[in-house]
Amino acid sequence: MSEFECLVVGAGPSGAAAAVAAQRAGMSTLLIDAQPPRRDKTCGDGLTPRAVHTLRRLDLTDVLPPYRNLGLKLHGFGGDVTAPWPDGTFGSEGSAVPRAQFDASLVDRARTAGATVWHDCPATRVEREQGRISSVETPRGDIRPKWVIVADGVRSTLGKQLGRVWHRDQVYGIAARSYCESPESNEPWMHSHVELRDARGVLQPGYGWIFPLGDGTVNLGCGALSTDARPAKVNTKALLAQYAAQQRAKWGLGPERNVTSALLPMGGAVSNVAGPNWALVGDAAACVNPLNGEGIDYGLETAVRAVDLLREGHDLTLAWPHELRRTYGEAFTLARAAARLLTYPRFLPAVGPLGMRGAGARFLMPAAARLMGNLVTPEDTDLIARAWRAAGRAVPTGRALWDPS
Numbered sequence: 001m002s003e004f005e006c007l008v009v010g011a012g013p014s015g016a017a018a019a020v021a022a023q024r025a026g027m028s029t030l031l032i033d034a035q036p037p038r039r040d041k042t043c044g045d046g047l048t049p050r051a052v053h054t055l056r057r058l059d060l061t062d063v064l065p066p067y068r069n070l071g072l073k074l075h076g077f078g079g080d081v082t083a084p085w086p087d088g089t090f091g092s093e094g095s096a097v098p099r100a101q102f103d104a105s106l107v108d109r110a111r112t113a114g115a116t117v118w119h120d121c122p123a124t125r126v127e128r129e130q131g132r133i134s135s136v137e138t139p140r141g142d143i144r145p146k147w148v149i150v151a152d153g154v155r156s157t158l159g160k161q162l163g164r165v166w167h168r169d170q171v172y173g174i175a176a177r178s179y180c181e182s183p184e185s186n187e188p189w190m191h192s193h194v195e196l197r198d199a200r201g202v203l204q205p206g207y208g209w210i211f212p213l214g215d216g217t218v219n220l221g222c223g224a225l226s227t228d229a230r231p232a233k234v235n236t237k238a239l240l241a242q243y244a245a246q247q248r249a250k251w252g253l254g255p256e257r258n259v260t261s262a263l264l265p266m267g268g269a270v271s272n273v274a275g276p277n278w279a280l281v282g283d284a285a286a287c288v289n290p291l292n293g294e295g296i297d298y299g300l301e302t303a304v305r306a307v308d309l310l311r312e313g314h315d316l317t318l319a320w321p322h323e324l325r326r327t328y329g330e331a332f333t334l335a336r337a338a339a340r341l342l343t344y345p346r347f348l349p350a351v352g353p354l355g356m357r358g359a360g361a362r363f364l365m366p367a368a369a370r371l372m373g374n375l376v377t378p379e380d381t382d383l384i385a386r387a388w389r390a391a392g393r394a395v396p397t398g399r400a401l402w403d404p405s
């Protein structure tokens with residue numbers, strides 16, 4: 001039996017940040033991951049200012065490359081909108097890094113902080129006594145931690161054993177990404193195409209992105225929103241190939257490499273995320289923005305916050321879902337409602353032209369881009385932030401914002 005005060009399961013950004021925070025807080029910490037070092041992760045690789053801000057708080061900005069981006073450029077429905085990152089609570093620096101590199105650097109920092117790191121080491125089974133995790137089985141022996149942070153990602157196999165339920169009646173994402181060489185790799189804007197058409201000009205459900213990485217390549221991908229009632233009828237890999245073909249000349253794109261796809265539970269659409277001495281963080285807790293699929297920032301934040309709570313010795317069973325709802329509840333509720341509208345096939349063609357041209361393009365879309373960049377906080381008091389929060393309170397929460405079931 002190995003005894004560690006804190007066990008972190010999953011060494012993505014959420015798990016690595018949790019391990020850094022726990023070890024620095026004086027807890028002997030073990031970080032384990034099912035996969036080998038430098039594992040890849042299907043992602044757009046974009047880091048919002050909110051993610052960069054949390055890295056700065058953790059004194060981890062040295063994991064970032066020199067490349068910085070300035071904001072979003074949205075294209076489609078006859079318009080182009082430029083939305084610089086606002087200089088608010090989080091600052092205005094975004095970045096983008098291939099995940100294999102970013103995640104490995106964060107794991108290195110966890111090790112430097114003093115955490116023990118085991119790769120190729122899945123948590124396979126948990127034992128519980130009155131809800132508390134008493135022991136976690138791994139191929140390297142059983143661990144008997146005082147606290148467990150479950151950061152095992154979208155599928156959250158350990159979370160499932162602990163009772164985590166994903167509600168597919170809520171909106172979720174399906175997405176594919178690739179890497180392409182491009183001479184425009186230093187372009188300082190993240191690009192998003194909100195109108196995708198096939199070769200015959202038929203509007204496709206979904207959106208595309210090109211996120212320059214500053215290393216001679218871009219991350220090119222596409223995604224669509226779905227619910228069980230209205231599943232997006234789209235083959236994301238085929239759509240990605242079409243999109244790359246359409247953008248090839250403009251970006252001087254090389255062939256798409258490493259094409260992978262994944263599902264994304266979003267907007268807190270899971271239940272049972274905590275017990276007395278354990279909490280799910282990051283993707284495992286569906287902490288992903290329903291409007292754009294970004295979750296690295298929330299993963300880093302939830303990791304740090306969960307460690308704060310367990311340091312204070314709280315029983316996490318109700319404290320953790322309460323904390324998630326307090327911090328993200330209004331924003332996620334509203335984003336989920338907006339994203340649900342986007343799953344109606346007629347919605348986007350009707351409102352897209354209004355948003356992307358004229359006054360909509362000047363006022364509406366920059367505000368939307370701020371919301372898409374996860375850049376509104378409870379501390380912000382400007383008009384957009386207040387309107388967003390008021391709308392969040394007005395929309396019925398519905399089921400499954402991290403509720404215990």
Ligand SMILES: Cc1cc2nc3c(=O)[nH]c(=O)nc-3n(C[C@H](O)[C@H](O)[C@H](O)COP(=O)(O)OP(=O)(O)OC[C@H]3O[C@@H](n4cnc5c(N)ncnc54)[C@H](O)[C@@H]3O)c2cc1C
Nearest residue numbers: 010012013014034043044046123153175282283294295296
């Ligand atoms: C196509 C796509 C594009 C995206 N684009 C962006 C973007 O541009 N920007 C952004 O911010 N977010 C983006 N996201 C979301 C982002 O990828 C996730 O929010 C982020 O990876 C969450 O990090 P995490 O640490 O919670 O989970 P993960 O990064 O998935 O890490 C989980 C880790 O847990 C390990 N694990 C799983 N089970 C076990 C087990 N039983 N025992 C031990 N280890 C285990 C896995 O091996 C993995 O390493 C995108 C997602 C998709 C699918």
